[in-house]
Amino acid sequence: MNSNREHAVKSEIPLTLKLLKLLTAAWSWLFLLFIIAFFEAWSWKVYGRTFFGNLYNVQSVLLTATQILMMALGLTFIIISAGIDLSIGFIAGLAAVTMAVVIRALPELHPALSFTLGITAGIGIALIPGIINGWLISRMKVPSFIGTLGMFGVTRGVAFLIAGGATVSIRNSVARDFGNGKVFDVIPIPVLVAIVITLIFHYILAHTRFGLYTYAMGGNIQSAIRAGVNTTRITFGIFMLSAFTAGMAGIFYTARFSAGAADAGEPILLNAVAAVFIGGASLTGGSGTIAGTVIGALIIAIIQFGLVFIGMPPFWQFITVGLVIIIAVLIDQSRANLARATMGAS
Amino acid sequence: MSSGEAATPLLSVKNVCKRFGGTQASRDLSLDLYPGEVLALAGDNGAGKSTLIKMISGVHQPDSGEILYKGETISRRTPHEVRDLGIETIYQDLALADNLDVGINIFLGRERMKRVLGLPVLDRKFMRTEAIGALKHLGIELDDLSMPVRYLSGGQRQAIAISRAVYWKAKVLIMDEPTAALGVPEQREVKDLIKRMQQEGVAIIFISHNLNDIFEVSDRIFVLERGRKAGERLIENTNEDEVVAMMMGRILDD
Ligand SMILES: Nc1ncnc2c1ncn2[C@@H]1O[C@H](COP(=O)(O)OP(=O)(O)OP(=O)(O)O)[C@@H](O)[C@H]1O
Ligand SMILES: [Mg+2]
Numbered sequence: 001m002n003s004n005r006e007h008a009v010k011s012e013i014p015l016t017l018k019l020l021k022l023l024t025a026a027w028s029w030l031f032l033l034f035i036i037a038f039f040e041a042w043s044w045k046v047y048g049r050t051f052f053g054n055l056y057n058v059q060s061v062l063l064t065a066t067q068i069l070m071m072a073l074g075l076t077f078i079i080i081s082a083g084i085d086l087s088i089g090f091i092a093g094l095a096a097v098t099m100a101v102v103i104r105a106l107p108e109l110h111p112a113l114s115f116t117l118g119i120t121a122g123i124g125i126a127l128i129p130g131i132i133n134g135w136l137i138s139r140m141k142v143p144s145f146i147g148t149l150g151m152f153g154v155t156r157g158v159a160f161l162i163a164g165g166a167t168v169s170i171r172n173s174v175a176r177d178f179g180n181g182k183v184f185d186v187i188p189i190p191v192l193v194a195i196v197i198t199l200i201f202h203y204i205l206a207h208t209r210f211g212l213y214t215y216a217m218g219g220n221i222q223s224a225i226r227a228g229v230n231t232t233r234i235t236f237g238i239f240m241l242s243a244f245t246a247g248m249a250g251i252f253y254t255a256r257f258s259a260g261a262a263d264a265g266e267p268i269l270l271n272a273v274a275a276v277f278i279g280g281a282s283l284t285g286g287s288g289t290i291a292g293t294v295i296g297a298l299i300i301a302i303i304q305f306g307l308v309f310i311g312m313p314p315f316w317q318f319i320t321v322g323l324v325i326i327i328a329v330l331i332d333q334s335r336a337n338l339a340r341a342t343m344g345a346s
Numbered sequence: 347m348s349s350g351e352a353a354t355p356l357l358s359v360k361n362v363c364k365r366f367g368g369t370q371a372s373r374d375l376s377l378d379l380y381p382g383e384v385l386a387l388a389g390d391n392g393a394g395k396s397t398l399i400k401m402i403s404g405v406h407q408p409d410s411g412e413i414l415y416k417g418e419t420i421s422r423r424t425p426h427e428v429r430d431l432g433i434e435t436i437y438q439d440l441a442l443a444d445n446l447d448v449g450i451n452i453f454l455g456r457e458r459m460k461r462v463l464g465l466p467v468l469d470r471k472f473m474r475t476e477a478i479g480a481l482k483h484l485g486i487e488l489d490d491l492s493m494p495v496r497y498l499s500g501g502q503r504q505a506i507a508i509s510r511a512v513y514w515k516a517k518v519l520i521m522d523e524p525t526a527a528l529g530v531p532e533q534r535e536v537k538d539l540i541k542r543m544q545q546e547g548v549a550i551i552f553i554s555h556n557l558n559d560i561f562e563v564s565d566r567i568f569v570l571e572r573g574r575k576a577g578e579r580l581i582e583n584t585n586e587d588e589v590v591a592m593m594m595g596r597i598l599d600d
Binding site: 207220226 | 445467468490493494
C-alpha cells in the first residue's frame with residue numbers, strides 16, 4: 001500500500017504546554033530539594049551542625065514518611081481512578097487493634113508465631129471493609145465519597161469495639177524488633193518493607209494492564225468501557241489494594257509502639273490524601289504516580305519533623321502542609337486551564 | 347469504487363425494529379452496505395440514525411429483524427465481539443482516553459505486553475512506534491507522542507480514533523457525526539481521511555447533518571424519517587432538494 005501523503009500534516013505542540021507539563025512533573029522534586037536545603041541551612045545557621053547528615057534525623061523522617069506512604073499507596077490508585085477512600089484511617093486502626101488483641105490473646109505461643117498470626121488477622125480483617133467498599137462502589141454504583149464515608153463510620157465503631165475503647169498494649173519481642181529494628185543498624189525495618197511494597201505498587205500501576213485501566217477509568221470512564229475495560233473488576237481491585245496498604249499501616253503502628261489504637265491511622269488520612277495530590281495527582285482523576293506519592297509523603301514528613309526540629313510550635317505543620325496542598329492544586333489547575341486555552345480542548 | 351449491484355453486501359440490516367418505551371426509533375429498516383463504499387445516513391434530529399448504528403455495533407439489540415455481517419447474523423453480539431469482527435464504531439464523543447498518550451489510545455483494551463525478568467509489562471515503546479506508523483499511514487505526524495491526547499486538536503483526535511480502526515484492520519467503519527465538533531479546516535482533513543479509508547477498501551457508514559459533506563464524500567445516501575426509511579439514492583441520482591424533502595417526510599419511497 002502506498003501510504004505516505006507527501007504533505008503530511010505536521011503538528012507542533014506549543015512550547016508553553018510542554019514546559020508546563022515538565023513543571024507539573026518536576027515541581028514536587030524541586031520543592032523537596034528546596035525544603036531539604038531550607039532545613040539544612042537553618043540547622044547550620046542556628047545549631048552549627050548538619051540536619052540531614054545526621055542518621056537519626058534521616059531515620060525519623062523516613063519512618064514518618066513510611067506511615068504516610070503506606071496509607072497513600074492504595075489511595076494513589078483510587079484518586080487516579082477519580083475516586084476517594086475516606087475509610088483507610090480507621091481500616092488502619094482496625095488492623096492495629098485486631099493484631100494487638102490477637103497477640104494479647106496468645107501469650108503462650110512463641111512470639112514469632114503469635115506475631116505472624118496477629119499480622120494475618122490484622123490484614124485479613126482490613127480486607128473486609130475493602131471488599132464492602134469495592135462491592136458498594138463497583139456493583140451498587142454508590143459514589144466513593146459516600147460509600148467510604150459510611151465505611152469510615154462502621155470501621156471506626158468496630159475498631160473501638162474490638163479494642164474495648166482503649167489502647168491495646170502488647171508485649172512481643174518479635175513485633176518490637178519488627179517495628180523498631182534496623183537492618184545493618186541503619187535502615188529501619190518498616191522502611192525496608194515499605195520500599196518493597198512501594199516497588200510492587202509501582203510495578204502494578206505503571207507496567208500492568210490493571211494500572212493502565214485505572215488511569216483509563218479516571219480519564220474517561222465511557223471510553224474505558226467501550227475499549228472493553230472491566231471497570232467493575234478494576235474498581236473492586238483498587239479498593240482491595242487500598243484496604244491492604246491501610247492494614248499494613250496499622251500493622252506498622254502496632255509493631256512500632258507495641259500497642260494497637262483504634263485511631264492509629266485517623267490523623268494520617270489527610271496527610272495521605274495530601275501526599276497523593278502533592279505528588280501530581282489530579283483532582284479530577286486520570287493522573288498521578290507512585291513516585292510522586294513517595295515525594296509527597298517525604299515532603300510532608302520533612303515538614304513535620306523539621307518544624308519540630310527547629311523548635312516551631314507543632315501547629316505550624318498544619319499550616320505549612322495546607323499551603324503546600326494549595327500550591328499543588330493551583331499547579332494542577334493552571335495546567336488544565338492553559339491546555340484549554342491553547343488547544344481548545346480540556 | 348461505488349456499489350456494484352452484482353456484488354454481495356458486506357453488511358445487511360434486515361427488517362429491524364426497535365422501540366424505546368413509547369418511541370418507535372426504528373421501523374422495519376433494511377439496508378445493505380457493499381465493500382469499499384461510503385454510505386451516508388441522513389435524517390432530522392431524533393430520526394433514528396444513532397439507534398440504527400448502535401444496533402449494528404452491538405450496543406442495542408433489535409426487537410425484531412436481524413443484522414448480517416459476511417452472511418452471518420451479528421444481532422445478538424456484544425460491542426466487543428462486533429468490534430473484534432472488524433466493525434469499528436467511532437462515536438460522536440470519540441471515546442478517547444484523554445489522559446493517555448496516542449499509543450495507548452490505539453491499543454486500549456488490546457495492549458501489547460512483553461516480559462521483563464519474567465514479569466508481564468506493558469510494551470509502551472512498541473505501541474508508540476506502531477501508533478506513529480498508523481498515523482503516518484493517514485498522513486499525520488505528531489511531534490510529541492508522549493503527550494496525553496487531550497492536548498491535541500479536534501481533527502487530530504478524530505484522526506487517532508480513525509487510525510485505531512485502520513490499525514486493527516476494520517472492514518467496516520461507522521462514524522457518528524465525525525465532523526460536527528470541528529472547525530472548517532479540520533472537517534476537510536476528516537473528509538480526506540474518509541476518502542483514504544475508502545480507497546483502502548473499507549466500507550464506511552457515516553452520519554451527518556451537513557448535506558455538503560454528504561454530497562462530497564458519499565456514494566449513496568440513506569434517509570431516515572421518524573424511524574422509517576424515507577428513501578435511498580445513489581448520490582449521482584439525487585440532489586439536496588430531494589434529500590431535504592425526504593428528511594421532512596414529504597417523499598416516502600415505500
Ligand atoms: N436509549 C434510549 N432510550 C430511550 N429513547 C431513546 C434512546 N435512544 C434513542 N432514543 C429515542 O429514539 C429516537 C431516535 O434517537 P436517535 O438518537 O437514534 O436519533 P438521531 O437520528 O441519532 O438524532 P440526532 O441527529 O439528534 O443525533 C429519539 O426519539 C430518541 O429520543
Ligand atoms: Mg444521533
